[in-house]
Amino acid sequence: MTVHVQPRAAPVEDPVSREVRTESGQREVFCGLTGIVWLHRKIQDAFFLVVGSRTCAHLIQSAAGVMIFAEPRFGTAIMEEKDLAGLTDANDELDRIVTQLLTRRPDIKLLFLVGSCPSEVIKLDLSRAALRLSQRFSPGVRILNYSGSGIETTFTQGEDACLASLAPELPAAQDETSSLLVVGSLADVVEDQFMRMFDALGIGPVQFFPPRRSTALPSVGPNTKILMAQPFLPDTVRALQERGAKRLAAPFPLGVEGTTGWLRAAADAFGIDAAQFDKVTEPNRARAERALSVYKTQLADRRIFFFPDSQLEIPLARFLARELSMKLVEVGTPYLHREHLAEELKLLPAGVALTEGQDVDLQLDRCRLARPDIAVCGLGLANPLEAEGITTKWSIELVFTPIQGYEQAADLAELFARPLVRRAKLVA
Amino acid sequence: MQLTVWTYEGPPHVGAMRVATGMEGLHYVLHAPQGDTYADLLFTMIERRNKRPPVTYTTFAARDLGRDTAELFMTAARDAYARFQPQAMIVGASCTGSLIQDDPGGLAKSLGFPIPVIAIDLPAYQRKENWGAAETFYQLVRALAGPNAPPPGTKRPERAAGVRPSCNLLGPTALGFRHRDDITEITGLLGKLGIDVNVVAPMGSTPADIARLGDADFNVVMYPEIAGQAASWLHRIFHQPFTKTVPIGVSATRDFIREVAELAGVDPAAVLQDASSRLPWYSHSVDSTYLTNKRVFIFGDATHAIAAARIASEELGFKVVGLGSYSREFGRELREAAKRYDVEPLITDDYLEVEAKVAELHPELVLGTQMERHIAKRLGVPCAVISAPVHVQDFPARYAPQMGFEGANVIFDTWVHPLMMGLEEHLLTMFKDDFEFKDGAMPSHLGTGHAAPVAEAVAEPAASVATPAAPDVASATGAAAAAAAAAVWAPEAEKELQKIPFFVRGKARRNTERFANENGVATITVETLYDAKAHFAR
Ligand code: SF4
Ligand code: SF4
Numbered sequence: 025m026t027v028h029v030q031p032r033a034a035p036v037e038d039p040v041s042r043e044v045r046t047e048s049g050q051r052e053v054f055c056g057l058t059g060i061v062w063l064h065r066k067i068q069d070a071f072f073l074v075v076g077s078r079t080c081a082h083l084i085q086s087a088a089g090v091m092i093f094a095e096p097r098f099g100t101a102i103m104e105e106k107d108l109a110g111l112t113d114a115n116d117e118l119d120r121i122v123t124q125l126l127t128r129r130p131d132i133k134l135l136f137l138v139g140s141c142p143s144e145v146i147k148l149d150l151s152r153a154a155l156r157l158s159q160r161f162s163p164g165v166r167i168l169n170y171s172g173s174g175i176e177t178t179f180t181q182g183e184d185a186c187l188a189s190l191a192p193e194l195p196a197a198q199d200e201t202s203s204l205l206v207v208g209s210l211a212d213v214v215e216d217q218f219m220r221m222f223d224a225l226g227i228g229p230v231q232f233f234p235p236r237r238s239t240a241l242p243s244v245g246p247n248t249k250i251l252m253a254q255p256f257l258p259d260t261v262r263a264l265q266e267r268g269a270k271r272l273a274a275p276f277p278l279g280v281e282g283t284t285g286w287l288r289a290a291a292d293a294f295g296i297d298a299a300q301f302d303k304v305t306e307p308n309r310a311r312a313e314r315a316l317s318v319y320k321t322q323l324a325d326r327r328i329f330f331f332p333d334s335q336l337e338i339p340l341a342r343f344l345a346r347e348l349s350m351k352l353v354e355v356g357t358p359y360l361h362r363e364h365l366a367e368e369l370k371l372l373p374a375g376v377a378l379t380e381g382q383d384v385d386l387q388l389d390r391c392r393l394a395r396p397d398i399a400v401c402g403l404g405l406a407n408p409l410e411a412e413g414i415t416t417k418w419s420i421e422l423v424f425t426p427i428q429g430y431e432q433a434a435d436l437a438e439l440f441a442r443p444l445v446r447r448a449k450l451v452a
Numbered sequence: 453m454q455l456t457v458w459t460y461e462g463p464p465h466v467g468a469m470r471v472a473t474g475m476e477g478l479h480y481v482l483h484a485p486q487g488d489t490y491a492d493l494l495f496t497m498i499e500r501r502n503k504r505p506p507v508t509y510t511t512f513a514a515r516d517l518g519r520d521t522a523e524l525f526m527t528a529a530r531d532a533y534a535r536f537q538p539q540a541m542i543v544g545a546s547c548t549g550s551l552i553q554d555d556p557g558g559l560a561k562s563l564g565f566p567i568p569v570i571a572i573d574l575p576a577y578q579r580k581e582n583w584g585a586a587e588t589f590y591q592l593v594r595a596l597a598g599p600n601a602p603p604p605g606t607k608r609p610e611r612a613a614g615v616r617p618s619c620n621l622l623g624p625t626a627l628g629f630r631h632r633d634d635i636t637e638i639t640g641l642l643g644k645l646g647i648d649v650n651v652v653a654p655m656g657s658t659p660a661d662i663a664r665l666g667d668a669d670f671n672v673v674m675y676p677e678i679a680g681q682a683a684s685w686l687h688r689i690f691h692q693p694f695t696k697t698v699p700i701g702v703s704a705t706r707d708f709i710r711e712v713a714e715l716a717g718v719d720p721a722a723v724l725q726d727a728s729s730r731l732p733w734y735s736h737s738v739d740s741t742y743l744t745n746k747r748v749f750i751f752g753d754a755t756h757a758i759a760a761a762r763i764a765s766e767e768l769g770f771k772v773v774g775l776g777s778y779s780r781e782f783g784r785e786l787r788e789a790a791k792r793y794d795v796e797p798l799i800t801d802d803y804l805e806v807e808a809k810v811a812e813l814h815p816e817l818v819l820g821t822q823m824e825r826h827i828a829k830r831l832g833v834p835c836a837v838i839s840a841p842v843h844v845q846d847f848p849a850r851y852a853p854q855m856g857f858e859g860a861n862v863i864f865d866t867w868v869h870p871l872m873m874g875l876e877e878h879l880l881t882m883f884k885d886d887f888e889f890k891d892g893a894m895p896s897h898l899g900t901g902h903a904a905p906v907a908e909a910v911a912e913p914a915a916s917v918a919t920p921a922a923p924d925v926a927s928a929t930g931a932a933a934a935a936a937a938a939a940v941w942a943p944e945a946e947k948e949l950q951k952i953p954f955f956v957r958g959k960a961r962r963n964t965e966r967f968a969n970e971n972g973v974a975t976i977t978v979e980t981l982y983d984a985k986a987h988f989a990r
Contacts (some may be wrong), residue, residue: 050528051511055487075453077547077576082462082491086498101453106576108551117453124455141548142486145517174487175514175548385535404492404504409501 035441036257040377042369044360047083050384052404053333053358054420055174056139056182058087062424064097066209067234069133072137073096073125073224074172075150076140087420114148115156122157122167132165134238135185139171162403166193166238178358180256180334180423183209187234188239191263194233194296197245204230204290205242205269208254212236218277218429219285221287224304227294230233232261244269248312249293251286253277253428255368257334258361277428278336278436279343280312285367308430316347322441324349329396331405332356332382333419340400340422341434342371348437352376353396356387415443458803458823460778460841461568464574464584465546466491471588471678473505473626474655478592479538481529483521483549483556486511498844499627508532510549521769522554529560533567540568540596540659542588548578570595570657572647582677582753582779585625588912589654590681596662601689608691611669617716618648620668622694623679624655629756629840631655633853634674638699641856642672645709647716666690670715674698674855676755677779700759702729702767702860729857733866735768746871749774749815751798751806752839754782756791756854758837760819763863765793774798774813776806803827814962817871822846832958834870939968941976948978962990 041284060072074080081100088096101121107114118137137150137157150169158167170189172182187207197203204227206218214230222230224399231242246268250261255276265271274289275282286307291301328350330337337357344350355372356379362369379387384405391399391414398415399405406416417440427436461467465482472480473495489509495501510528512521529543543556557571570591574584602608611617621638624631635656637648650668651661665671671680671686671694683694693715699708706724711721734740748770750760754777764770776798777786784798790797798809806825810818816932818828818835823845828835837846838854853859941949952960960981967984968976 048512049531050489050509052488052489052492053486055485057487058490078459078461078463078466078580079488079547079576081456081489082466085458086490086493096457099455099457100459101455102459106577107453108577114453121453121455141487142551144514145548145551154902173514174485175512175517178486231853351937363643385531402493403497404489405496407496407500407502408504 029375042372042377044107044380046387047379047381049381050332050385050400051178051358051382052384053382054087054179054402055084055141056082056138056172056177056179056185057084057174058179059172059182059186060084060090060098060138062209063183063234067134067238068236068238069131069238070097070136071125071129071132071134072136072138073122074100074138074140075143075148076100076103076138077142078102080140080142094241103146108146114146115153118148118153119157119160122161126161126165135161135165135167136189137167138182138186139169140174141175143169144175168193180336181359182256183254184257184259187257188259188263190234191244191260191267194241194264195243196267197243197248199394200247201229202247202249202294203243203291204228204251204254204294205244205248205264206230206232206251207264208252208257209234210253210428214426214428214432217431219302221308221429222290225287225291225294225296225301227290227296233264238364249290251290252364253431254336255339255361256359257367258364261364271364273367275342275371276336276339278308278339279347279433280316280430281342281346281371282339283312283428283430283433285311294398305430312430314435316437319434319437320348322444323437325351326352326444327353327394327396328440329353329391329394329399330355330357331384331387331391331399331419332358332379333400333402334423335359336419336422337400338365338368338372338378341376342368343433343436344422344440345373345376346371347433350438350440354379354387354390355396356380356382358382398440415447454802455863456801456803458826460801460803460821460823461581462491463547463576464579464587466494466580466839467581467584467586467678468542468544468572468574468588468623469495470506470581470585470627471592471654472507473501474624474628474631475506475653475657475659477539477658477660478506479532479536479541480505480507481525481532481541481543481556481560482507482509482546483525483544483552483554484509484511484546485752487512488546495626498842499847500844500930502628505626506536506538508536512549512552517552521552522559525554525556525559526563529563529565533563533565534951538567540570540592540657541565542570542572542592544572544574545576551574558771568595583781586681588627589622589678590685592654592659592662593665593682594685596659597665597686598689598826600666602691608669612794616646617670617715617718618668619670619672619712620650620665620692621652621672621674621684623673623677624652625673625675625678626655627840627842628675628678629753629838630848630852630854630859631675633800633851634853634859637853637856637858638672638674641699641705641709641723642712644726645713645716645720646718647712662896664690668692670694670712672712677753677782685919698755698759700756700859701763701863702731702857704759704762705729705860729860729864731767731860734864737912740769740868743871744769745771745870746817747771747773747813747815748797748817748819749810749813749824750838751775751776751778751818754779754786756839758785761789761793763860764819764867767860768864768867770817773810773815773847776800776809778919779910782911809831817867819867828960836867836870939965939973939976942978945976945981948981960985 030324137154139150154167154169168189170185233242244267248269250269250271272289272293275285277283277286319402337355341352341355354377361381400417400419426432495505508528510524543560549937560569572588602671671683671692673683673694686692695711697708697711701707709720748764750757757777761775765772772793775790775795778801787797801876810827818824818833819838821839822841825835852862964981964984973980
């Protein structure tokens with residue numbers, strides 16, 4: 025058993041070559057199906073049909089806050105013994121299920137057939153199924169497919185796969201003027217705030233992907249500039265780049281610094297001058313910094329350990345270290361896209377122990393040995409760590425809560441402060 | 453393929469996890485992709501356990517397929533053995549793991565661990581969680597107790613004089629509905645009868661404990677869905693008889709006492725006389741009159757649903773209008789029970805079918821699972837939970853068994869409270885003209901600040917049935933909603949409706965509209981309102 029606790033010295037200059045420990049072994053992460061839980065709330069007329077097993081159905085209902093929503097826009101076509109016997113059967117069965125579903129739910133405009141491990145292992149061709157069914161149900165319903173399987177994707181990668189499948193459907197941008205496309209699900213409230221910001225800066229037109237309704241897909245073309253709102257979307261961005269769009273290099277809009285860098289990337293691309301940029305952003309920055317100062321006293325010098333989960337770990341670690349003076353013990357990420365995270369890696373303090381992938385038992389050993397003040401981890405690990413006296417923050421909450429932008433910077437800090445405040449309060 | 457929105461049971465390997473997690477000293481190595489590790493949260497978040505389940509997942513990925521998933525399995529098993537040093541190990545595959553056909557059992561055997569390694573083969577595309585738990589427990593019992601079996605043909609030796617009779621409690625697992633507290637309750641009850649508990653399994657036992665199951669005189673099958681198969685095997689091999697009565701409810705607890713007393717050769721008279729529950733008296737008390745013939749719909753696992761029907765009907769004076777279960781394996785028992793209450797049994801694992809049935813039956817109380825809690829909420833019907841699948845709130849901090857006499861007390865409280873809605877109906881009838889019962893007058897325990905929101909909350913269910921926002925509700929409600937739109941309320945009838953206390957007004961409105969529809973009445977008058985009232989009066 026190898027135990028590494030010493031942060032390794034790493035050169036900061038070249039983020040692309042920053043040293044990263046790559047670990048493989050037992051992982052403790054959700055699969056990409058989980059993305060459905062927030063995507064179905066974002067794209068309000070879409071339905072997600074997982075083609076999978078009882079395990080897949082059980083996973084999404086457990087991940088969906090254990091059945092909070094009485095009326096989800098997702099379901100599972102559970103494969104049975106007889107479906108595994110012959111593929112023709114499985115296709116007929118799928119057609120039957122989709123027909124049943126669309127009859128029952130005439131409100132569905134966009135249907136995703138979501139592949140799972142079992143459907144992939146038996147090589148059920150969902151792209152052909154989607155094509156076939158699209159022909160039958162168009163123009164009323166658009167039917168697409170993507171994989172959220174645990175053998176292909178972890179947690180947030182499901183959103184990437186979903187959006188990448190939607191990218192070819194986007195209409196071509198008609199006019200010659202530049203437009204901005206913000207890529208990655210954001211809470212509606214955050215979108216609205218950013219929209220006001222872009223307006224004030226004079227940046228536009230601005231579109232968001234995914235849209236709130238599938239009937240209002242953003243357009244894309246050679247004059248589209250992409251601003252990534254989430255770090256876990258390489259396939260989506262590649263698909264948009266294939267349509268001619270250009271990605272703007274930027275940090276992610278977490279914290280004051282991240283949000284400023286993110287907005288500035290857009291401002292620079294649209295030729296907004298520095299004075300105008302400062303005039304517009306200054307009041308928000310000042311307000312956010314004021315709000316953050318309360319949490320800085322609570323969080324400064326606290327040691328934090330990230331288990332890999334959402335791929336948000338690196339931007340979060342950057343924010344906590346630079347704006348709240350927290351100490352980074354280990355920053356795990358399930359996958360590290362060096363190019364998209366280049367701006368983040370530049371800002372990350374030197375010598376941070378970065379881990380890509382996971383061997384959960386070894387990582388737990390390191391965490392126990394390091395005894396951080398707080399550990400960020402998935403739902404399966406949180407209570408056991410708490411029972412061992414290690415305060416935790418559920419990483420899934422960071423995906424479901426609005427945390428981006430100036431107005432949410434303090435809320436984001438509060439998510440980390442609250443568990444610590446709580447532990448300090450409890451005497452029994 | 454089967455279309456599901458929610459599932460009542462997880463896959464069979466989750467059943468195996470429930471067995472392993474309830475035990476000590478057992479480790480489960482599961483061939484599964486990374487996403488299947490979600491199952492940990494069932495135990496750590498829903499059941500709020502303070503330890504990770506004793507499960508190592510291989511978490512293979514696409515790049516491993518066609519390469520060395522078998523090697524991956526062996527490495528995981530080797531590491532798990534070295535790290536956890538279990539007394540015994542079970543190995544198996546999840547639904548995806550089983551498709552890649554690596555034979556976990558054979559691979560693990562080849563590693564030559566000096567402990568029993570038991571292969572659990574669960575047909576993931578045919579079976580579900582409870583079956584998986586039962587099969588796992590059965591395989592464990594066979595493998596671990598089997599070597600201590602008496603030679604075939606030998607009789608059980610007589611218990612020596614002066615030695616107290618003993619039994620095993622079989623069936624409780626991790627994530628079970630109140631299993632933890634049921635064990636305490638039944639152990640106490642048996643203690644009063646002078647019967648010792650030899651082993652409780654799987655919950656709380658080690659592999660070594662399972663090996664000595666044969667030492668007991670008989671077995672108590674607490675949860676037949678999980679322990680039935682193991683108990684029959686123990687009966688065959690060790691000649692241990694087992695109990696048939698599940699002690700949920702006062703009458704069933706009494707029957708159970710007589711049954712175990714008979715098996716143990718002890719006299720139950722003192723315990724029967726002495727032990728009692730408050731349920732019978734509370735049910736007889738004048739205050740409970742309003743419970744008479746309350747129409748109740750029951751759905752859950754077979755054991756809890758059948759027990760609930762008996763309590764509802766015989767001990768609380770409700771009328772059972774629907775009885776169903778997702779435990780297909782217990783279809784026969786469920787059908788027999790349904791006959792006793794003269795209802796159509798509903799045996800299904802399709803949540804949408806259950807929802808349609810509840811909508812059609814218009815019960816006044818639903819006793820169900822976490823799923824029925826949603827159904828009931830949407831339809832504006834009170835609900836209490838009687839069975840898994842469960843939610844974190846079904847693992848209460850307090851002692852809250854379902855079995856035995858204390859269990860009956862708990863059941864009285866949890867089933868009756870949702871019906872009370874803050875004010876008893878008989879008081880309401882007496883004081884219905886009192887100014888305090890006008891709109892927005894809240895029960896005093898809620899305080900004035902709550903007036904507005906509560907009134908809204910009461911109005912909401914009636915509305916939500918009719919809104920198109922509820923397209924999941926199958927055609928039954930769809931038709932009702934359409935009818936609601938069809939009949940028009942005359943102004944004076946609307947005014948009369950307002951005189952009905954707000955918290956039964958929603959129901960009155962629904963019933964009247966349904967009546968109007970069924971009788972082809974286009975305009976609802978005051979007459980229609982009272983005709984409907986007379987029609988639905990029971
Ligand atoms: S990991 Fe695979 S089998 Fe498991 S829930 Fe996810 S898609 Fe389904
Ligand atoms: S019926 Fe069962 S318990 Fe009774 S003697 Fe035969 S084997 Fe033993």
